[in-house]
Amino acid sequence: MTISEQTKIELRELMSRYPQSRSALLPMLHLVQSVEGYVSQEGIEVCAVEVGLSTAEVSAVASFYTMFKRYPVGKHHIGVCTNSMCALLGGDNIWRTLSKELDAGHDETTADSMFTLERIECQAACTHAPVMTVNWEFMDDMTEQKAAQVVSDLRAGKDLQATRGAKVRTFKDVQRTIAGFDDGLVDEPSIDASMLAGLNEFKNSTKGGK
Amino acid sequence: MTTPLVPNLTLHWDDADSHTLTGYQRHGGYSALKKAFTAGADGVIQIVKDSGLRGRGGAGFPTGMKWGFVPQNDGKPHYLVVNADESEPGACKDIPLMIANPHSLVEGVIISSFAIRANHAFIYIRGETPHPIRRVRAAVAAAYQAGLLGKNIQGSGFDLDVVVHSGAGAYICGEETALLDSLEGRRGQPRLKPPFPAVAGLYASPTVINNAETIASVPAIINNGADWYKSYGTEKSPGIKLFAVSGHVKRPGIYEAPLGITMRELITYAGGMKSDLPLKFWIPGGSSVPMLTADHLDIPLTYEDMAAAGTMLGTGTPMVFDTSTSVVKAVIRWIEFYKHESCGKCTPCREGTYWMVDILKRMEKGKAQLSDMDLLVDISAQISGRSFCALGDAAATPFPAALKYFKEEFEEVIKMAGAQA
Ligand SMILES: Cc1cc2nc3c(=O)[nH]c(=O)nc-3n(C[C@H](O)[C@H](O)[C@H](O)COP(=O)(O)O)c2cc1C
Numbered sequence: 001m002t003i004s005e006q007t008k009i010e011l012r013e014l015m016s017r018y019p020q021s022r023s024a025l026l027p028m029l030h031l032v033q034s035v036e037g038y039v040s041q042e043g044i045e046v047c048a049v050e051v052g053l054s055t056a057e058v059s060a061v062a063s064f065y066t067m068f069k070r071y072p073v074g075k076h077h078i079g080v081c082t083n084s085m086c087a088l089l090g091g092d093n094i095w096r097t098l099s100k101e102l103d104a105g106h107d108e109t110t111a112d113s114m115f116t117l118e119r120i121e122c123q124a125a126c127t128h129a130p131v132m133t134v135n136w137e138f139m140d141d142m143t144e145q146k147a148a149q150v151v152s153d154l155r156a157g158k159d160l161q162a163t164r165g166a167k168v169r170t171f172k173d174v175q176r177t178i179a180g181f182d183d184g185l186v187d188e189p190s191i192d193a194s195m196l197a198g199l200n201e202f203k204n205s206t207k208g209g210k
Numbered sequence: 211m212t213t214p215l216v217p218n219l220t221l222h223w224d225d226a227d228s229h230t231l232t233g234y235q236r237h238g239g240y241s242a243l244k245k246a247f248t249a250g251a252d253g254v255i256q257i258v259k260d261s262g263l264r265g266r267g268g269a270g271f272p273t274g275m276k277w278g279f280v281p282q283n284d285g286k287p288h289y290l291v292v293n294a295d296e297s298e299p300g301a302c303k304d305i306p307l308m309i310a311n312p313h314s315l316v317e318g319v320i321i322s323s324f325a326i327r328a329n330h331a332f333i334y335i336r337g338e339t340p341h342p343i344r345r346v347r348a349a350v351a352a353a354y355q356a357g358l359l360g361k362n363i364q365g366s367g368f369d370l371d372v373v374v375h376s377g378a379g380a381y382i383c384g385e386e387t388a389l390l391d392s393l394e395g396r397r398g399q400p401r402l403k404p405p406f407p408a409v410a411g412l413y414a415s416p417t418v419i420n421n422a423e424t425i426a427s428v429p430a431i432i433n434n435g436a437d438w439y440k441s442y443g444t445e446k447s448p449g450i451k452l453f454a455v456s457g458h459v460k461r462p463g464i465y466e467a468p469l470g471i472t473m474r475e476l477i478t479y480a481g482g483m484k485s486d487l488p489l490k491f492w493i494p495g496g497s498s499v500p501m502l503t504a505d506h507l508d509i510p511l512t513y514e515d516m517a518a519a520g521t522m523l524g525t526g527t528p529m530v531f532d533t534s535t536s537v538v539k540a541v542i543r544w545i546e547f548y549k550h551e552s553c554g555k556c557t558p559c560r561e562g563t564y565w566m567v568d569i570l571k572r573m574e575k576g577k578a579q580l581s582d583m584d585l586l587v588d589i590s591a592q593i594s595g596r597s598f599c600a601l602g603d604a605a606a607t608p609f610p611a612a613l614k615y616f617k618e619e620f621e622e623v624i625k626m627a628g629a630q631a
């Protein structure tokens with residue numbers, strides 16, 4: 001695959017957002033990943049030319065960040081949080097279930113290129129543990145059953161809604177959102193009971209006629 | 211008397227449109243901005259100083275004082291950088307805040323930038339969280355459209371541009387100087403201090419870096435006054451905070467309350483312990499601060515009281531663990547995290563976390579000896595205070611903290627696993 005002229009225009013658009021164009025490098029690599037499904041050598045070269053760095057300099061940056069992948073990611077990226085809180089609340093079992101179901105280990109992609117599985121670190125959602133992500137959208141309060149269902153729904157091409165986030169699209173689609181381009185999904189409902197826990201408690205106590 | 215909950219930032223999260231400009235303005239959103247312009251830049255800094263607001267990113271540094279360090283009339287551009295990289299294990303307050311109430315952050319950014327004379331602000335959001343990225347981007351776009359950002363905001367003569375930036379998966383980029391390197395398009399490794407960012411930060415210009423919750427707290431302070439804010443909390447820890455309670459409680463979630471509330475009260479608000487098992491240990495604010503036990507449930511959650519108890523308030527996002535928890539497993543996963551996230555710049559942290567994980571894994575597999583506990587204590591001591599940045603100190607925290615209360619459990623695991631092998 002090659003980086004199109006249209007993508008180069010968008011890379012320049014990202015650069016123009018910053019006082020110094022190199023600041024756009026992370027979003028630019030996200031955009032490359034949204035086009036290629038990973039940070040390809042060509043993507044690195046294009047970014048280097050645009051920003052005015054050597055390819056070695058851009059590679060050094062890309063390799064520092066875990067979100068940038070050196071091999072093509074499957075259609076869907078599945079993350080399972082196995083940091084302490086999630087692990088103890090069921091995340092380890094979810095990991096085992098999915099790893100078996102997909103026949104893939106950490107950072108591995110299924111033979112049909114449908115899924116890439118990754119053990120992820122705390123996703124800033126411990127109140128919703130155990131947490132899983134599909135293309136980085138939250139799948140909160142998971143169980144082994146729900147996690148397996150998510151995978152089978154994705155296989156069947158069914159519509160799926162993130163718990164706090166948008167409807168599930170592909171890894172590449174979401175990479176484009178992360179790079180900083182609008183996707184029209186901002187209004188999808190995403191406030192849940194855990195986020196309202198304190199507010200509801202407050203309202204109950206004041207309603208209780210104090 | 212029980213400390214009441216005080217929804218402030220969270221007050222309208224049950225509105226379906228709480229994240230929109232309309233939703234925010236329905237409840238007085240952006241009215242603090244006018245007051246800020248009237249008070250003037252120095253006036254705003256003074257109000258924030260008087261309010262006693264302290265940084266919500268973990269260290270609790272007084273916000274107004276930090277703003278006061280920015281040189282005046284130095285002819286250089288100034289920058290405000292919002293730290294929304296939330297990645298510390300246990301911390302889960304900034305992400306919900308940005309999902310539910312992104313305009314409080316944007317209004318806070320405008321007022322704070324005005325105060326420190328910055329015409330450019332950046333919101334550095336953790337890359338793995340597309341939804342807050344969407345919502346904050348949309349809030350910024352709406353603010354531009356309404357003339358709340360851009361040139362000559364509301365006829366004040368103040369210009370401000372805001373860029374929403376995405377990280378790419380590196381906990382170390384939450385450290386403020388590493389964040390600046392990352393925002394400059396480099397590997398995110400901490401910088402030597404001094405110079406401090408207030409003097410030479412982004413693009414070597416004066417820069418203020420504040421946590422997302424800190425900045426989002428500013429509009430209400432300007433609107434209601436420093437005295438209002440100080441009427442909550444304690445003298446040294448004034449105000450209101452988002453407490454994100456996770457773990458073995460019936461209703462984990464966000465509880466907004468004055469500083470000084472106790473963990474016992476928070477657990478009660480959260481419906482009590484999940485399976486009615488007793489509490490084993492809890493951590494007040496992220497895996498980087500030492501754990502406490504049931505003996506500490508009545509200590510006020512303030513910066514000073516937590517320090518006196520040998521820990522820190524940190525991010526104020528308590529993790530609660532009941533007696534079903536293996537403290538050994540919890541500690542192993544945290545230290546594995548620090549090993550994974552060590553940026554590799556300095557030897558004690560890079561090598562020390564490697565060896566700690568190696569020994570802990572050995573422990574898990576039943577191949578450890580009791581003397582390995584001393585070895586772990588020793589390695590922790592070699593990392594702590596000898597590392598380039600606070601990530602090293604954080605990595606050296608969980609094991610000694612756990613050993614203080616649960617030495618027998620580690621010994622049992624070593625002996626039992628040894629018997630199995
Ligand atoms: C390894 C490490 C990670 C950090 N991560 C964050 C973070 O995600 N968000 C944050 O606000 N502060 C984080 N901090 C603290 C920041 O360095 C800094 O103190 C803070 O952003 C200042 O804002 P405040 O004064 O408003 O708290 C981190 C510090 C370290 C050492």
Ligand code: SF4
Pocket residue numbers: 382400551552553554555556557559560597598599600601602603
């Ligand atoms: S303490 Fe760790 S994270 Fe901090 S600079 Fe040293 S190696 Fe990097």
Ligand code: FES
Pocket residue numbers: 081082083084085086087121122123124125126129130131299300
């Ligand atoms: S430990 Fe999994 S989201 Fe925090």
